[in-house]
Amino acid sequence: MKKYKVGMIGLGTVGTGVYKTLLSSEDIEIKKIVVKNINKKRDIANFDESILTTDAYEVINDPEIDILVEVIGGVEPAWEYISGAIKNGKHIVTANKELLAKKGEELFNLAESNNRVVLYEAAIAGGIPLIMPMKTIMAGNKISQIRGILNGTTNYILTKMDIDGASYDDVLREAQELGYAETDPTGDVEGFDAMYKITTLSTIAFGSRVKLENVYREGITKVRAEDMKKANELGYKIKLIALGNLDENGKADVRVHPMLVKKTSSLAHVDYVTNSVYLKGFPMGEIAFTGPGAGEFPTASSVVGDIINIVAELKHSDYILPMMRCNHDHNAETIDISDTYNKYYLSITAPNNIGVIGKIGNVCAERNISLSTILQKGLSEDNTADITIITEVCKEADIQSAIRELSECTIDSLIRVEG
Numbered sequence: 001m002k003k004y005k006v007g008m009i010g011l012g013t014v015g016t017g018v019y020k021t022l023l024s025s026e027d028i029e030i031k032k033i034v035v036k037n038i039n040k041k042r043d044i045a046n047f048d049e050s051i052l053t054t055d056a057y058e059v060i061n062d063p064e065i066d067i068l069v070e071v072i073g074g075v076e077p078a079w080e081y082i083s084g085a086i087k088n089g090k091h092i093v094t095a096n097k098e099l100l101a102k103k104g105e106e107l108f109n110l111a112e113s114n115n116r117v118v119l120y121e122a123a124i125a126g127g128i129p130l131i132m133p134m135k136t137i138m139a140g141n142k143i144s145q146i147r148g149i150l151n152g153t154t155n156y157i158l159t160k161m162d163i164d165g166a167s168y169d170d171v172l173r174e175a176q177e178l179g180y181a182e183t184d185p186t187g188d189v190e191g192f193d194a195m196y197k198i199t200t201l202s203t204i205a206f207g208s209r210v211k212l213e214n215v216y217r218e219g220i221t222k223v224r225a226e227d228m229k230k231a232n233e234l235g236y237k238i239k240l241i242a243l244g245n246l247d248e249n250g251k252a253d254v255r256v257h258p259m260l261v262k263k264t265s266s267l268a269h270v271d272y273v274t275n276s277v278y279l280k281g282f283p284m285g286e287i288a289f290t291g292p293g294a295g296e297f298p299t300a301s302s303v304v305g306d307i308i309n310i311v312a313e314l315k316h317s318d319y320i321l322p323m324m325r326c327n328h329d330h331n332a333e334t335i336d337i338s339d340t341y342n343k344y345y346l347s348i349t350a351p352n353n354i355g356v357i358g359k360i361g362n363v364c365a366e367r368n369i370s371l372s373t374i375l376q377k378g379l380s381e382d383n384t385a386d387i388t389i390i391t392e393v394c395k396e397a398d399i400q401s402a403i404r405e406l407s408e409c410t411i412d413s414l415i416r417v418e419g
Helices: 013-022 078-087 097-113 131-135 152-164 168-178 192-206 225-233 296-314 356-365 396-405
Strands: 004-009 028-034 065-070 091-094 142-149 236-246 252-262 274-282 285-292 341-351 371-379 384-391 410-417
Touching: 004 013, 004 078, 004 296, 013 028, 013 296, 028 296, 065 078, 065 296, 078 091, 078 097, 091 097, 091 296, 097 192, 131 192, 142 192, 152 168, 152 225, 152 236, 152 274, 192 236, 192 252, 192 274, 225 236, 225 341, 225 410, 341 356, 341 396, 356 371, 356 384, 356 396, 396 410
Parallel strands: 004 028, 004 065, 065 091, 252 410
Antiparallel strands: 142 236, 142 274, 236 252, 274 285, 341 384, 341 410, 371 384
């Protein structure tokens, strides 16, 4: 039996899971693994350290290696390694959502010109099978809507804030101590990770390339414990939602930001590090994918699945996995966030003056903003009023204009609300 040879770049959490999973394979052999530090202690029993190298070109230039697996993340040096491997005739399996979002067009064009495939099931939702189902058995559907929780770190933080009533800073510190959040959590908490994922996911779903610069991003760092409490009282949970909508004119609205999600919604009950994606389209209606979005073996499951699919095809064809290749020939026309329509939650600290609520109502009315809920809870020691508002659906540009007009008030929070 022919042994198909794999070279790996990276032996962290995911890479270790991939190595352990492939140990029992009869026709796949990991020939070489690129690491930063050969002397680092590995949590792998009876590990053969002779396959380690610090030189990526020992993998890239090895003619015996059929597949390059990249699990280091980031754009560089990953792009240099992957592009070099493609030119040297290797197929690619990657978990690199940032590279896909920033260099996807260049990457897939390079792969096609060299008759190679790039598979990336692990890049979007960890262990959840999502990309291959969308590109194969769901290929006959016209997908018009995506809603998802795509980042486990932020979902863990928001869940703990909700359950414990704790502040963002306190929960972030706990998440870092438990290893759920990085020492520098910016990529997660500011929404970059989810933005990279929804960019690629929307590109696949909508059949045209969504450019990263056209995706609106807002993280969770401004969400307060008070907002969590008020949301609960009003029948909502706060989640970091990645969404993509395709309107009747074929324009794409793609963004990531916190949202008040109705407690009756399934997404409101996706807690801790779990990921979940809902797709809506014709003729399937709505379908959900839920499971572990990260972790050693869940993510390794997706990586190994991609490797096995490539190997199975290599046994029978010189032009493998045509349905998994990129076939986008144009960029999506996108909608700017200022032109979107949403409901809004506002938490306002206002001076306790006669007619202040009336003025808020008038400012909103002048901009065609109807108020669904308006609550005032007592007075603070500094004689200010705590006012909570939920609007009906209105234009983003109008709500931002209203906020600027309410200059004597402090807008403590502005969070979009599930429609």
